[in-house]
Amino acid sequence: MSEPILKIDDLHVRFRMDFGEVQAVRGVSFSIFKGEVYGMVGESGCGKSVISLSILRMVPPPGEITAGSIIFDGEEILGLSDTRMSTIRGKRISMVFQDPTTSLNPVYTVGQQIFKVIHQHTDLNRAEANRRALQLLQDVDLPNPERIVNVYPHQLSGGMQQRVMISIALAANPQLLIADEPTTALDVTIQAQILDLLVHLQKERGITILFITHNLGVVAETCDRVGVLYAGKLVEEGTVNEFFNKPRHPYSHGLLAALPRLTEQVQSLQTIPGNVPSGLEHIVGCSFAPRCPYVMDRCREEDPQIKTISPGHRVACFYVEVER
Numbered sequence: 125m126s127e128p129i130l131k132i133d134d135l136h137v138r139f140r141m142d143f144g145e146v147q148a149v150r151g152v153s154f155s156i157f158k159g160e161v162y163g164m165v166g167e168s169g170c171g172k173s174v175i176s177l178s179i180l181r182m183v184p185p186p187g188e189i190t191a192g193s194i195i196f197d198g199e200e201i202l203g204l205s206d207t208r209m210s211t212i213r214g215k216r217i218s219m220v221f222q223d224p225t226t227s228l229n230p231v232y233t234v235g236q237q238i239f240k241v242i243h244q245h246t247d248l249n250r251a252e253a254n255r256r257a258l259q260l261l262q263d264v265d266l267p268n269p270e271r272i273v274n275v276y277p278h279q280l281s282g283g284m285q286q287r288v289m290i291s292i293a294l295a296a297n298p299q300l301l302i303a304d305e306p307t308t309a310l311d312v313t314i315q316a317q318i319l320d321l322l323v324h325l326q327k328e329r330g331i332t333i334l335f336i337t338h339n340l341g342v343v344a345e346t347c348d349r350v351g352v353l354y355a356g357k358l359v360e361e362g363t364v365n366e367f368f369n370k371p372r373h374p375y376s377h378g379l380l381a382a383l384p385r386l387t388e389q390v391q392s393l394q395t396i397p398g399n400v401p402s403g404l405e406h407i408v409g410c411s412f413a414p415r416c417p418y419v420m421d422r423c424r425e426e427d428p429q430i431k432t433i434s435p436g437h438r439v440a441c442f443y444v445e446v447e448r
C-alpha cells in the first residue's frame with residue numbers, strides 16, 4: 125500500500141469548561157491512504173467531529189489539542205504557522221459540513237461564495253473563475269448552473285444547498301475531502317443522491333475522503349476501511365468487509381446487532397445496555413467495561429491499547445487478545 129496521505133498519532137483534545145475538563149479525544153491513531161474512502165463511526169459525542177476539526181486546526185475554544193501528531197502529505201500540521209495553514213485549509217484539505225443551511229453565508233450568492241474560494245486558492249482570472257464555477261455546479265448535477273450562481277442559499281432546497289457545499293469544497297481540487305455527516309439534514313431520497321454523487325466524484329477525481337458518520341449503511345455503501353470510535357478512543361479498525369462480517373470488539377458487535385433487519389418476524393431492536401461515559405469522568409481501565417458482556421478484572425484496571433490482530437485489522441480489547 126502507498127504512503128498515507130494523512131497520519132494521526134496519539135491525538136488528544138480537551139475542552140476546559142467552567143464545570144470541568146472534557147476529554148473529547150483520547151490517544152487516537154490512524155492513517156488514511158491516497159485515493160481511499162475511510163469511514164469513521166461511533167455514537168454522538170464520541171469525538172468524530174472533533175478529530176475532523178483538529179485536522180483543519182479549527183477546534184473552537186475552549187477546546188485545544190494537548191498532544192499528538194497530524195501529518196498531512198508528509199508535513200506536520202500542528203507545527204505550521206497560521207499563514208501556512210491557511211494555504212492548506214480549503215485548498216489541499218476541504219470539508220463538507222452536515223448542515224448546509226448554517227454553513228453557507230445567507231447574504232452572498234452561490235456564485236460569490238464559490239468565487240471566494242477560487243480567488244483565494246487559484247490564479248484564475250475572473251472569466252476563468254466564472255467558467256470554473258459553472259463547471260463545478262454542473263459536476264454536482266445542479267440544473268441550470270447559469271441561474272444557480274446568481275441565487276441566494278435560501279432560494280435552494282436542502283439537497284441543492286448540500287450540492288453547492290460540495291462544489292465549494294471541490295473548488296480548489298483538494299487532495300483530502302472531509303465529509304462530516306453530509307447527509308444528516310436531508311431526507312432519505314436526497315441522502316442517497318448525495319452519497320452517489322460523492323462516490324462518483326471520488327472515483328472520477330481520485331480524491332481521498334474521510335467520511336464521518338453514525339450511519340453504518342453509509343459506511344457499507346461508500347467506504348473502503350472503517351474506524352470505530354468509543355468515548356474518544358479508536359477501538360477497532362479494519363476493512364469494511366471485516367467490520368461487517370468479522371467484527372471483533374464487543375462495541376462493534378453491539379452496533380451491528382442494533383441494526384434493524386427486514387425479517388419475516390417483527391422483533392424488537394437490540395440495544396447496548398448502559399450509557400456512554402461522560403467526557404468529564406476520569407476513566408480507569410477500558411471505557412467500554414461497564415457495558416461489556418465479556419468484561420474481565422483486567423478490563424477495569426488497565427486501558428487496552430489498539431493492536432493488530434490480522435493484516436489491516438486492529439482492535440483495542442483484552443478479551444479479543446485472550447480469545448486469540
